[in-house]
Amino acid sequence: MKNITAVRVSPDGKKVAYSVREAIMTPDRSEYINQIFLSHADGSNKMQLTKGDKNNDNPKWSPDGQWIAFASNRDGKNNLYLLPVNGGESEKLTDVKTSISNYEWSHDGKMIAYTMNDSISGTEERNKKSKNDWYFMDEDVKQGRLFVLWLNDRDSADKRKTKQITKENRHIISIDWSPDNNWIAYEHAKTSRVNDMVYSNISLVNLATGNAKEIAATGAGEHDPQFSPDGKYIAYIASEDPVVWGGNQYINIYTVANGKKWLLPTTPNEGGSIMGWSNDGKYIYVLEPAKTLQSIYRLSVDGKEMTEWSKGVNDFLTSPSLNHSGSHIGFIQQNSTTPAEGYISTISEYKPFRITNINNDIAKLPVAKTEVVRWKGNGGMDIEGLLTYPLKYEKGKKYPLILNVHGGPAGVFGQNFIAGNSGSYPIAAFAEKGIFVLRPNPRGSTGYGVKFRLANQRDWGGEDYNDLMAGVDHVIKTGMVDSNRMGVMGWSYGGFMSSWIVGHTDRFKAASIGAPVVDLAAQNMTDDISGFLPSYMKKEPWEDWEVYNAHSPLRFVQNVKTPVLLQHGEADIRVPFSQGVMFYNALKRRGVPVRFLALPRQPHGPAEPRMALKVMQTNLAWFDHYLNGAAKSF
Template identity: 35%
Template sequence: MRRTLGTLSALVLLTTPAVAQEARTAAATPRPMTFDDVIALRAVNDAQISPDGKWVAYTVTRADLEQNASDADIWLVSTAGEPPNRLTTNKKSDTSPRWSPDGKRLAFISAREEKPQLFMMSPFGGEPERLTENKGGVRALAWSPDGKSIAFIADQEPTAEEEKRVKEKDDAIVVDTNYKFSRLWVIDPATKKARLIATGEMMASDPQWSPDGTRIAFTTNPTPRADDNALTDIWVVPTASGTPKKLVDNAGPDYAPRWSPDGTQIAYVTSPGFDVRQVQLAVIPATGGTPRMVAPQFLQQPSAPAWSPDGRTLYFGAAVRTTSQLFAVPAAGGTPRALTDVRGVIGGGTFSRDGREVAFTLSDGQKPADVQVATIGNGPLAPRQLTDHNPQVRDLALGKAEVVTWKSSDGMEMDGILLYPTGYVAGKRYPMVASIHGGPSGAWTQTFAASSGNPGQVLAGQGFAVFYPNPRGSSGYGESFLRANIKDWGGGDYRDIQTGIDALVARGIADSTRLAQTGWSYGGYMTAWTLTQTNRFKAVVVGAGLTDMYSMYATNDIPRTLDGYFGAEPWNDTTEYRKRSAMTFIKNARTPTLILHGQADQRVPIGQAQELYAGLKKNGVPVQLVFYPREPHG
């Protein structure tokens, strides 16, 4: 992590040698942010409110540089405003804290064993107790309504013969065969006896108990292949014994089943197909039948829903342009009502048993995420901050973040985020880095720009403006916008970004002679594409970028995604794949380029980086290629 961030900064600084000196001259207390500050940040996630609404359990993750790993621990904070307490201290990650229905116990998943296992503890004192010894490892958990059982998902355990073959290195991989599936189990935490509930060749996830505890709804994928991640279905199985029954027949994905309080209905998230489109919120009888869309005209994409105690309302989260908000909608159908209006990003949302309190995390452009709680009423929520896990940020000089808008070349309205350099002086032009998000259906949001993938505040501290455009194809702007780059990669989306840069130059903020661009994954694709379309940049950084769409198709692990955007396989539409590939136009490139790539990347295989490197080097363009051993796509 430290090397990646440092290399990115070094490349851009080398292309604009006056910038660092300008920043040092202007620097004053408080000091600019550094890469060490980024690594020292604590990430707060998974806020789980207790049934009585008096406590919130959550996770805090830090970087462990000695182990080259991240370490998550479980914390507890009172909603009354008392200081938080750390509940786990193991050097391996403890995650997924879940309250028992009586609020006296927490079950969680810990990596302190060879494989992640299910543990239980009192949140008010005592040592964790291990409940499972599953050789496959535990993935997810859910308490039964009476608190006497816990459903969990575990990977299929290896057989003795399979373990023997691995030990003897007789472990050749035959592609698309011999899958290891994940299974649904139920365990009695008192006796630690577990029984298998759902078998079969499927990947089970997200177990959800019916209110009377007699059934469990869960989501499945047909295989563990990444390309099958979208092939989700919902099943319901009796907890005593019986065969799982598929809840709904639909060509597209169905997931996130949530039981109504009376157990007669299940709300879930669905889409009619696998092409590029948004998901919707639906409700179906728990016994199966015809689903109905709850808010078919809603512009945004809902997250997993939650029912109000009286069963009349569904709550969910959704990305809205550069923010994320909480919403409520009548379960019978209607128009969603925004519960929040934050200039930031809300993470999650869990509710007390009486439905009066909701806990979540909230971050914005000036601070990382912390735990918040709010009381649900008739008006907008008024979040109350409960934690402060990164107080050191207040001692740093930070760039101000602002949503900017412009019109693209075809008149389409665009927006994005501009992070100003620290100590910004109006009327002065600054060097600017354009950072392109992945996806392509990702989106830049008003969150704290300080991570391994987004060191914006570090660059701002060095005197750079950082531009985060959301070109067509980004999420959070409606389905038409999401689908606007189908069969047009490198077309309208490229022009959206360049016209955004033009607008900031016209506003007198960006120096047109000191521009750089960077991006990862699809952002890497767009950056590689850009260096073959224009020479306006002093330098570019291509992170895990797609460079040859024809060779990319059959060598990456999610070709189904490319089917959705390109409309066909490359051998059935060679022209489309060739004209959207940076390598087709590599002879146009002149911009000094740094290529970063994980050597274990299966999403964008290393051949994509090698092709770009060879093309630039053979054509005399300054280029450096850096592989990170053992690193995957992320």
């Protein structure tokens, strides 16, 4: 199966560049690569622009629509390339030693700004070869720097002029040009560590002088600055001050001339991301989760108007991108029974038009029904989730059920295609095996507003657990489920909850647990997001050992009887591999049936296609055995 990864409409709205990802699995390779395609806006005249066995992605149109820039690792490092739309070979623009992370065209099309991480020094390379490569933790951190490349200016070596713009020792994240091409607004963090990027600030740098000034530098996390079309304002996202993980995300407007700021009204989920400005500068477009879907809202800059631009959408909309003129939007759209494809729409009205057909053959295959189900949690709180039926469901029969818990905890299950090739759990394959799959969005999930999203603070494994059990009970009451044949699975926070569940009930016959947080204090001391758990628990571990212990699944491992399949990436720094090892060793020493699928090189989830396939196959076989009585094949 292939995946659309970006849909970018040309400035005049007449053409579309899009990227398609597919898995490469040969005897010596296992990786995903993208290729870039071009079509007319009506989907005709499709043409593949890039080929080969290397990755080519992130296409972006020049403001005049004559060129497409893109990133590629065809020479070993992720560099920028330029391709003429009307025909011709691509040209390599940069030759960096590390990798280009992000880039943006200037509005006059004469420059490209990009961010690049520091390279390893000659001394560091020599020390590595001589095995003298010790280091002090958190010192000499490699930062992402801001550079500008002039397309029409060359130096004495006939290479395009390139200059590092920022002087400060900051890690640059997102960037945006001013309409007059004299300034760049950029988001920056103290270091490149993931935790520091949550607490980022925003600055403006002058292209000519390199002088920078901070325009948003509070205790909040300030992100994603975007200039208005006339250059008078900058819109950006700011968290609460101080930062609350999972908390409010506010749309701020900054006045360039005098520094005046104001907030726009909060969107329903109170946690959206900025897509861009309308071409007249009067509105901001914002994307955010909306229960099991996603919605785009249009907010007037004067704060008086907020409308749901995508109102009435019944499909799952992702990765929206406004074109340079603000006339069109490109996006990816799918639903539970229809694979994802690329779409475009005029910005004046939501009228999705499909421009790709990469998964037509898959779309013809039968796919199990998925429906939204709702129930009441404690305190009368409304909870909902997605219930996928067995493919050949027959009324009056009872079937096994798997409870699938999402990550986050501020994640959400959306109505995406259930036979997709992402994630670790093959929902459609479970349905083909005659198994119901319930995917709840308990309190703590996003898509339902900030009060709901923060309802599990200092309560992991409390009311969120009760919401999940209430959902299982709700489905059992329909008479469709055999309560003696149930399983539970989840990854990350879902792994935490699955570990918690098997320590608090024996109602599930088998569990699949991926990258679980089982010891909250140890997790906080070893992960890459040190502010995360103290925000949710409202205390550092040493300030309240009791709450960290009370909500750690490892403290209840003595209760576990359920057979457990563990999976964890050895390179996981979000939930360190040791968390899975602790749970595995405790279960093994207690004599609980347990297997541990260790995934070399993998981060917080399988990132290579063979590893993803192995995880899916193992999960399918595990539950087929324990819920359907199939012979062991794992």
